[in-house]
Amino acid sequence: MSSSKTLLAGLANGVMAGALWGIVFLVPQLLGDFSPLQMAVGRYTLYGLLSFFMLAPRWRIASNSIGKAEWTALFWLSLLGNIIYYVLLAAAVPYIGGPATSLIIGFLPITVLLVASRDHDAVPLLKLMPPVLLSVLGIVLVVSSAWFKADPSGTTQGLHSVFDYCLGIACATGALLSWTAYSVMNSRWLMKRPGITGHDWSLLTGVVTGAQALVLGVPAFIIPGSTGYPAHSGADWFRFWGICAGVAVFSSIIGNGFWNKAARLLPLSLSGQMIVFETLFALFYSFLWERRWPTGTETCAMVFLVTGVLWCMSAHKRHAYS
Incomplete structure (x- = not known):
């Protein structure tokens, strides 16, 4: 495949992953009466079960191709990219809203870029500074906008208080750092193990994540009064598991499959830029949910985020042909 076609194929897979991942930002809105840990455990328990059944017919072949180092990597990838990331994301949305949370996590291309700039084949960081600064400006705009909506004396425009706002920002920032670590580690492991398909790697990640979710199910569901949330009816639990199943199938299994293909086709410093599509789709879904148009800010x-990513892509294409 030519360099140009590889770039386009990687972009297409990144867009599809973003469209499916953007759905997860709606889940805290749909399941606001459940704790962030319950949401994560529900989603990833089902993700693990589905992954196991899909991998079962060729389990021996897939598992024999990886050793202790790969299992250790899968453990940390599952924890960072799934459990920790989603608990923090789900905790941030009620405090600062879906749009602000998605835009903060949309800073991921910059954090990944800073890490990947040390790779030997990376585009020189100096050439990427203009689009990086443009993306930074976009994040600053939305964070400052949300800050001015916070009322130190109480609640206003959906925000609880400045303390709650800061807590939401901290959770979103933690989710950003967790996903940065996952994105970098995942891309590098996929490059080191070309014999393992992206789909199998995603399913193996799902199996490990499911095992972690089962352990966390004890404090999430079994220990009385551990969540601080009200009791739920049968209809509430039906809604909970239905939404978790949908997210497990579309966002975790199918979305992760697209992402692993993108990560294999694109250099690390560019694959990280693809997360902007998760941000854009998350914003689109959030605006539909809130039944409003985006504000000017x-x-x-x-616009700044998309322009920054397209600018980065152009820089990578010039670098590939230079």
Whole structure:
């Protein structure tokens, strides 16, 4: 496959992954009466079960191709990229809203870029500074906009207080750092193990994540009064497991499969840029849910983020042919 076709194929897979991952930002809105840990455990328990059944017919072949180092990597990838990331994301949304949370996590291309700039074949960081600064400006705009909505004396425009706002920002930032570590580690392991398909790697990650979710199910569901959330009816639990199943199938299994293909086709410093599509789709879904148009500040932030990513892609294409 030519360099140009590889770039386009990687971009297409990145867009599809973003469209499916963006759905997860709606889940805290749909399941606001459940704790973030319960949401994560529900989603990833089902993700693990589905992954195991899909991998079962060729389990011996897939598992024999990896050793202790790969299992250790899968453990940390599952913890960072799934459990920790999603608990922090789900905790941030009620405090600062879906749009602000998705835009903060949309800073991921910059954090990945800073890490990947040390790779020997990476585009020189100096050439990427203009689009990086443009993306930074987009994030600053949305964070500052949300800050001015916070009322130190109480609640306003959906925000609880400045303390709650800061807590939400901290959770979103923690999710960003967790996903940065996952994105870098995952891309490098996929490059080191070309004999393992992206789909199998995703399913193996799902199996490990499911095992972790089962352990966390004890404090999430079994220990009385551990969540601080009200009791739920049968209809509430039906809604909970239905939404978790949908997210497990579309966002975790199918979305991760697209992402692993993108990570294998694109250099690390560019694959990280693809996360902007998760941000854009998350914003689109959030605006539909809130039944409103984006504000002027949010529109500018989106324009800056997209322009920054396209600019980075152009820099990578020039670098590949230079």
